[in-house]
Amino acid sequence: MTVSEGTCPRCNQHTMMTPIEINALSRTTRKVNDVSMWVCSECGMDEGLEDAFLSGATKQEHWPLDERTFDYFIRETNLAYADLLNEGEGNG
Numbered sequence: 001m002t003v004s005e006g007t008c009p010r011c012n013q014h015t016m017m018t019p020i021e022i023n024a025l026s027r028t029t030r031k032v033n034d035v036s037m038w039v040c041s042e043c044g045m046d047e048g049l050e051d052a053f054l055s056g057a058t059k060q061e062h063w064p065l066d067e068r069t070f071d072y073f074i075r076e077t078n079l080a081y082a083d084l085l086n087e088g089e090g091n092g
C-alpha cells in the first residue's frame with residue numbers, strides 16, 4: 001500500500017498537515033532506533049489516551065485502524081472545543 005504524505009498511516013485518512021514534521025510524532029516511534037513516523041493530530045491524541053489508560057499505543061503492525069480506540073471521545077472533545085471557540089466569538 002502506498003501512503004502519500006497527505007494520508008495518516010494510522011487511520012488512513014487525508015488529514016495530515018505539511019510539512020510532515022508539524023503533525024504528531026507517533027508514540028510507536030519514540031525509541032532511539034525507531035524510524036520516525038508522523039500521524040494526524042487525532043491519532044496523536046488517540047495514542048496519548050491509549051498510553052494513559054491502556055497498555056500503550058497501538059502497534060504499527062495493526063495500522064491502519066478501522067476506528068481509533070478513543071475515536072468517540074476525540075470527536076466529542078473536538079466538538080466541545082469548537083463550541084468554546086464559537087462562544088468566544090459570540091461575546092461582545
Ligand SMILES: [Zn+2]
Pocket residue numbers: 008009010011012013015039040041042043044
Ligand atoms: Zn490518523
